[in-house]
Amino acid sequence: MMNRYLRWIPASLCIAICSHAFSDEGMYPVSELPRLKLETKGLKIGSEELFNADKVSVVDGICKVNGCTGSFVSADGLIITNHHCAFDAIQKGSSSSNDILQDGFIAKTRADEIRAVGYTVRITESYSDVSKEVLQVASDTMPFLDRTKAIDKRRKELEKEAEQKNAGLRAEVAEMFPGKTYVLFLYTYLKDVRLVFAPPISIGAFGGETDNWEWPRHTGDFSFMRAYTAPNGSAAEYSPENVPFKPKRPIRVNAQGVNEEDFVFILGYPGRTVRQKTASFFRYEQNIRLPIVAELYAWQIAEMEKAGAVDRGVAIKHSSRSKSLANVEKRSRGQVLGLKRTDLVSKRVDEETKLKEFVNAKPEFKAKYSNLFREIDSVYEEMSANGPVELHFKELRSACRTLSFAFTLLDAAVERQKEDLDREAPYMERNFSLTMQQLKLDVGDLDRNTDVVMMNGMLERLQKLNANKAIPELNVIVGGSPEDSKSVKTALQQAIMNTRLGDVAFIEECSKKTPAELERVQDGVLQVMIRLYPAYRKLRDLDKERDGKLNQLYGSLVEVKQAYEPTTFVPDANATLRITYGRVRGYSPADAVQRTPISTLDGVLEKTTGSEPYISPKKLLATVAAKDFGPFVHPKLGKVPVAILYDTDTTGGNSGSPVLNANAELVAVNFDRTFEATINDFAWNSSYSRSIGVDIRYVLWVTGRVYGANHLLEEMGVSSR
Numbered sequence: 201m202m203n204r205y206l207r208w209i210p211a212s213l214c215i216a217i218c219s220h221a222f223s224d225e226g227m228y229p230v231s232e233l234p235r236l237k238l239e240t241k242g243l244k245i246g247s248e249e250l251f252n253a254d255k256v257s258v259v260d261g262i263c264k265v266n267g268c269t270g271s272f273v274s275a276d277g278l279i280i281t282n283h284h285c286a287f288d289a290i291q292k293g294s295s296s297s298n299d300i301l302q303d304g305f306i307a308k309t310r311a312d313e314i315r316a317v318g319y320t321v322r323i324t325e326s327y328s329d330v331s332k333e334v335l336q337v338a339s340d341t342m343p344f345l346d347r348t349k350a351i352d353k354r355r356k357e358l359e360k361e362a363e364q365k366n367a368g369l370r371a372e373v374a375e376m377f378p379g380k381t382y383v384l385f386l387y388t389y390l391k392d393v394r395l396v397f398a399p400p401i402s403i404g405a406f407g408g409e410t411d412n413w414e415w416p417r418h419t420g421d422f423s424f425m426r427a428y429t430a431p432n433g434s435a436a437e438y439s440p441e442n443v444p445f446k447p448k449r450p451i452r453v454n455a456q457g458v459n460e461e462d463f464v465f466i467l468g469y470p471g472r473t474v475r476q477k478t479a480s481f482f483r484y485e486q487n488i489r490l491p492i493v494a495e496l497y498a499w500q501i502a503e504m505e506k507a508g509a510v511d512r513g514v515a516i517k518h519s520s521r522s523k524s525l526a527n528v529e530k531r532s533r534g535q536v537l538g539l540k541r542t543d544l545v546s547k548r549v550d551e552e553t554k555l556k557e558f559v560n561a562k563p564e565f566k567a568k569y570s571n572l573f574r575e576i577d578s579v580y581e582e583m584s585a586n587g588p589v590e591l592h593f594k595e596l597r598s599a600c601r602t603l604s605f606a607f608t609l610l611d612a613a614v615e616r617q618k619e620d621l622d623r624e625a626p627y628m629e630r631n632f633s634l635t636m637q638q639l640k641l642d643v644g645d646l647d648r649n650t651d652v653v654m655m656n657g658m659l660e661r662l663q664k665l666n667a668n669k670a671i672p673e674l675n676v677i678v679g680g681s682p683e684d685s686k687s688v689k690t691a692l693q694q695a696i697m698n699t700r701l702g703d704v705a706f707i708e709e710c711s712k713k714t715p716a717e718l719e720r721v722q723d724g725v726l727q728v729m730i731r732l733y734p735a736y737r738k739l740r741d742l743d744k745e746r747d748g749k750l751n752q753l754y755g756s757l758v759e760v761k762q763a764y765e766p767t768t769f770v771p772d773a774n775a776t777l778r779i780t781y782g783r784v785r786g787y788s789p790a791d792a793v794q795r796t797p798i799s800t801l802d803g804v805l806e807k808t809t810g811s812e813p814y815i816s817p818k819k820l821l822a823t824v825a826a827k828d829f830g831p832f833v834h835p836k837l838g839k840v841p842v843a844i845l846y847d848t849d850t851t852g853g854n855s856g857s858p859v860l861n862a863n864a865e866l867v868a869v870n871f872d873r874t875f876e877a878t879i880n881d882f883a884w885n886s887s888y889s890r891s892i893g894v895d896i897r898y899v900l901w902v903t904g905r906v907y908g909a910n911h912l913l914e915e916m917g918v919s920s921r
């Protein structure tokens with residue numbers, strides 16, 4: 201239930217949404233539901249049942265699970281989300297001797313559930329417009345870096361005040377329109393999360409990277425988790441005394457699923473879209489950032505796979521990171537192709553030409569905005585010129601895990617000398633224990649040999665770019681004569697093999713040290729990071745300065761666009777609660793190619809070769825052979841449906857979102873998009889934008905018939921017969 205006094209509809213956003221009320225594009229804040237008139241689109245219940253500031257409503261059953269979405273599907277805090285969303289927990293619960301990643305996991309009783317360390321679950325409780333309160337600290341004449349810092353600090357102050365006023369809730373101020381609109385969200389924030397059920401990876405990620413971002417799809421990308429609270433119902437850290445969380449209104453599961461052309465909608469936490477950006481931004485993405493990301497990730501994935509091929513323990517350690525890099529790598533390639541295919545840059549250039557003409561035709565606009573586009577373009581041109589060096593330098597401390605650990609420790613030491621509100625967010629009191637928890641989990645996944653390979657690969661790339669010219673701090677690891685670099689390479693290799701940064705107790709010890717104390721620690725990797733650290737800070741400030749400038753300029757661009765034609769707006773995703781709607785629908789990805797929107801078990805069998813990535817577990821094959829389909833057969837198709845396709849507007853973060861039917865019952869769990877729809881983040885289009893969900897009938901069949909976890913079906917109120 202949302203607090204009435206915090207009801208929110210910012211004026212600028214309202215214009216944007218009102219004008220799009222009849223289009224299918226858009227991830228709308230739920231406060232805008234009445235304007236969407238979903239009853240005329242196919243919704244069979246009143247939209248006030250979905251979200252009502254004064255009453256318990258459907259949105260109370262939706263939660264954010266780390267960067268994904270989930271739905272409460274029982275009165276006892278049972279959450280359905282994706283396999284890939286629970287992947288970290290599954291991986292951390294696996295070892296070569298108890299490989300739940302490979303074999304799957306079923307908690308027969310609540311006591312058997314596995315702690316999902318590092319997981320949090322949040323539920324939106326209320327929101328309010330705080331744009332004025334945020335922007336009062338910013339002026340147009342401020343240096344850009346100061347502007348970003350002032351806005352950031354103000355957001356943190358408002359969060360702190362809100363948390364003081366609302367004990368037990370978590371506050372976050374989200375930027376809705378850059379430089380214009382800010383909204384304070386209050387969340388119930390649960391920290392004891394456990395793994396309940398996961399199918400084997402051969403079902404959860406059936407088809408692997410070959411099928412990822414593709415349709416037709418036959419992946420059972422689902423899992424069950426459970427959120428717990430203290431016995432009195434308040435949010436609490438893990439404790440065996442904790443009890444299942446009681447959602448205000450769980451989502452009903454409908455085992456009948458959906459048919460082609462049925463109305464569906466999705467509630468969830470889409471991460472980020474950037475649809476209001478200029479042509480120069482898209483040029484930067486297409487020509488610089490995305491190709492670099494794709495190359496760097498493809499190389500790292502290949503190296504991790506090589507290392508994992510000879511040692512299952514190493515493969516398990518790499519699995520989570522490798523999977524998420526692979527996901528972004530393929531998406532980046534899809535986005536480059538999509539940008540070219542849709543010719544987005546030229547289209548945006550044409551739009552901007554019209555906007556410029558509009559500005560120049562009005563003296564008062566001309567006086568204010570005539571340099572607007574030039575200024576925005578100059579930021580991206582500068583970013584493009586420096587992009588290769590900067591992006592590789594950033595990746596150095598991401599690819600090489602020990603350097604990343606050293607950075608976090610050093611950064612924490614420096615930041616924690618400051619007042620809480622002046623610190624970078626991960627080191628603030630409210631976040632630090634989670635930051636440390638994550639760091640320790642990452643340390644557990646270190647494989648030193650792979651780390652040496654990553655370091656060498658990054659050094660070669662940085663050397664080729666002569667990166668030390670722009671970043672002299674890099675001289676410590678690149679630069680100099682070939683002989684010098686050879687001996688530096690050997691020294692770095694030894695530093696990685698001998699560093700104590702692979703030891704959780706050492707990490708814990710270092711996390712309590714001041715920067716001066718860290719400088720005295722004799723550890724090769726830490727010492728290298730101490731030399732590189734000033735350059736990383738400089739780059740972070742430079743990014744903030746760019747953000748400050750763009751933030752202000754995009755604020756002006758919104759003004760120009762509103763004056764020109766309000767219809768061009770759709771609110772960008774920013775990891776806050778949104779609704780999107782559409783229909784179960786096929787598409788034509790290419791000339792003479794027509795794709796239908798429901799895949800079935802037949803496809804699983806057709807694809808199963810017995811070798812990666814198309815292995816089906818024996819139990820699944822035996823259940824098929826026994827024709828044990830239970831009540832989960834699609835009446836028209838006569839088969840168990842596996843996945844469905846629909847034309848809603850989704851992005852990353854919508855992973856795990858419920859796909860709901862016209863009565864707001866869960867009929868599928870969203871997990872992906874088609875290859876053409878990777879471009880959704882930049883532009884949505886009803887002809888190519890399709891999202892993919894695992895059909896509830898496949899979820900129930902796998903859980904109940906194949907793996908016998910009928911207690912979960914019962915808990916959801918679903919019959920297995």
Ligand code: ASP
Binds near residue numbers: 852
């Ligand atoms: N599979 C996607 C992801 O994990 C979900 C999406 O982006 O649509 O990011």
